[in-house]
Amino acid sequence: MPAWHAAFAAAAAAGDPYYLHCPACDAATLPPRRVCPACGGASLTVRPLSPDATVVTHTQIHVAAPAMRDDTPYTVAIAEFDEGVRLTGRLVDADDVAIGDAVELGARPRADDRLVLTFTPAD
Amino acid sequence: MSVRIAGVASTRYGRHDASSARELFADAAADCLADATVPLADVDAVYAGNFMGELVEDQGHYGALLADYAGAPSRPAVRVESACASGGAAARLAAHAIEAGAADVVLVGGAEMMYPVDTPTITAALANAADDAYEESVGLTFPGIYAAMARRYLREHDAARDDLAAVTVKNHENGVSNPLAQFHRPVDADDVLDARPIATPLGLLDCCPISDGASALALVSDDYARERGLDAPITIAGSGQSGDALALQDRPALHRIPAAERAADEAYENADVDADAVDVAEVHDCFTIAEILAIEALGFYERGDGVRGAATGETAVDGRIPVNPSGGLLAKGHPVGATGVGQLVELAKQLDGSHPNQVADARVGVAHNVGGSGASAVVHVLRGA
Numbered sequence: 001m002p003a004w005h006a007a008f009a010a011a012a013a014a015g016d017p018y019y020l021h022c023p024a025c026d027a028a029t030l031p032p033r034r035v036c037p038a039c040g041g042a043s044l045t046v047r048p049l050s051p052d053a054t055v056v057t058h059t060q061i062h063v064a065a066p067a068m069r070d071d072t073p074y075t076v077a078i079a080e081f082d083e084g085v086r087l088t089g090r091l092v093d094a095d096d097v098a099i100g101d102a103v104e105l106g107a108r109p110r111a112d113d114r115l116v117l118t119f120t121p122a123d
Numbered sequence: 124m125s126v127r128i129a130g131v132a133s134t135r136y137g138r139h140d141a142s143s144a145r146e147l148f149a150d151a152a153a154d155c156l157a158d159a160t161v162p163l164a165d166v167d168a169v170y171a172g173n174f175m176g177e178l179v180e181d182q183g184h185y186g187a188l189l190a191d192y193a194g195a196p197s198r199p200a201v202r203v204e205s206a207c208a209s210g211g212a213a214a215r216l217a218a219h220a221i222e223a224g225a226a227d228v229v230l231v232g233g234a235e236m237m238y239p240v241d242t243p244t245i246t247a248a249l250a251n252a253a254d255d256a257y258e259e260s261v262g263l264t265f266p267g268i269y270a271a272m273a274r275r276y277l278r279e280h281d282a283a284r285d286d287l288a289a290v291t292v293k294n295h296e297n298g299v300s301n302p303l304a305q306f307h308r309p310v311d312a313d314d315v316l317d318a319r320p321i322a323t324p325l326g327l328l329d330c331c332p333i334s335d336g337a338s339a340l341a342l343v344s345d346d347y348a349r350e351r352g353l354d355a356p357i358t359i360a361g362s363g364q365s366g367d368a369l370a371l372q373d374r375p376a377l378h379r380i381p382a383a384e385r386a387a388d389e390a391y392e393n394a395d396v397d398a399d400a401v402d403v404a405e406v407h408d409c410f411t412i413a414e415i416l417a418i419e420a421l422g423f424y425e426r427g428d429g430v431r432g433a434a435t436g437e438t439a440v441d442g443r444i445p446v447n448p449s450g451g452l453l454a455k456g457h458p459v460g461a462t463g464v465g466q467l468v469e470l471a472k473q474l475d476g477s478h479p480n481q482v483a484d485a486r487v488g489v490a491h492n493v494g495g496s497g498a499s500a501v502v503h504v505l506r507g508a
Binding site for chain 2: 001002005029030037056057058059060061062063064065066067068069071073074076078085086087088089090099114116117
């Protein structure tokens with residue numbers, strides 16, 4: 001993974017996730033953008049992201065790429081944050097999830113020590 | 124736009140264990156030039172779609188390679204890679220070259236080999252059409268992305284998985300009588316619903332197969348056709364292409380493909396037709412849900428009504444708006460880089476009245492080719508005599 005993603009995942013693992021805010025149009029995006037895709041503004045600033053999110057869709061993966069083959073079946077969800085961004089993560093500590101469920105962002109190391117973004121059901 | 128399709132050819136899509144991309148492309152190219160009655164020496168340029176040659180054949184530089192083995196090694200040749208829309212994008216660039224007056228004859232095609240590697244490896248290769256950092260890194264596969272879109276679509280429109288199955292049933296029925304198709308066996312709804320899960324809610328028969336294959340077109344200018352006295356009445360009358368964020372998470376609508384809507388609008392405007400004028404469509408049904416999103420993007424159905432298409436028979440060969448009479452990607456197969464060109468091959472046969480699943484009185488055809496989960500979309504409008 002590139003350095004920007006390793007830093008982003010490490011921040012999520014530490015409970016300090018962040019996103020990018022465009023002061024020109026108020027759009028919320030994710031690293032490593034240089035330019036706001038909504039307005040072309042180039043003054044994106046880093047802001048803290050609340051780890052609480054809501055599931056907008058999900059799927060249980062039964063056929064995976066070789067690196068994830070031993071994990072199957074596993075669930076991947078896309079969740080939306082109050083700040084306006086969405087992230088894709090692996091569901092952990094639960095067997096299933098539904099659209100509308102509250103989840104919390106984190107990141108956990110795989111066997112190769114690489115961090116994977118995760119969603120845990122919120123209490 | 125007025126670019127003439129002088130000749131078309133596809134290999135059968137499916138498993139070609141004893142072959143390779145260069146051999147399949149050479150076969151399709153020779154057949155299409157013969158169909159066009161255009162000599163190889165007249166070819167001014169070659170555009171070829173290919174997506175994953177590096178990972179399957181340990182080969183790059185396909186533009187030059189495929190032109191070389193097609194017998195045109197000295198011609199300017201470019202490989203076009205826009206994931207699953209590589210073929211459509213190649214055809215669009217070739218048409219633009221003719222429209223700009225930079226070429227009179229262009230050989231445009233695509234070739235892909237997928238069977239030489241195992242399923243997990245091809246799953247990883249296909250996932251390269253998605254965002255490696257944000258999607259592949261958490262284990263979201265390519266079928267998984269469309270499954271996530273399907274889940275949201277079913278929720279938004281109060282539809283069920285059974286509604287998707289009708290697409291597979293229709294397209295496999297069409298594939299039975301298309302000799303170029305990968306599958307020639309009908310399936311019923313229970314077969315689709317009982318198939319093993321790939322990425323829920325999609326099962327094996329909601330997904331197109333992996334395929335080897337090649338397709339080619341000989342595109343010529345109006346002037347060339349007139350001077351050579353070619354019988355080439357079918358034209359590319361309109362072309363549209365649009366893009367979007369690569370990662371599904373960055374797109375506001377999870378159950379639509381806005382790039383395809385924009386590409387369709389542009390192609391219709393370019394051809395000066397509207398959706399009502401379309402007689403037959405070949406659309407990018409890489410998954411059942413994808414055909415439903417396609418026929419909504421093309422304006423054949425309102426949003427949320429696309430599930431009715433196959434279920435009511437309206438998209439059957441003899442229906443109101445026939446969709447994928449070739450069998451589509453689901454039954455004809457999906458050799459990724461060839462697919463967009465293969466759709467145009469099928470439509471050209473419809474417009475000259477020679478298709479094995481002929482749509483009656485077909486005059487206007489539309490091809491819809493999508494790359495990734497909707498970050499690339501190419502739409503072409505073809506017009507017959």
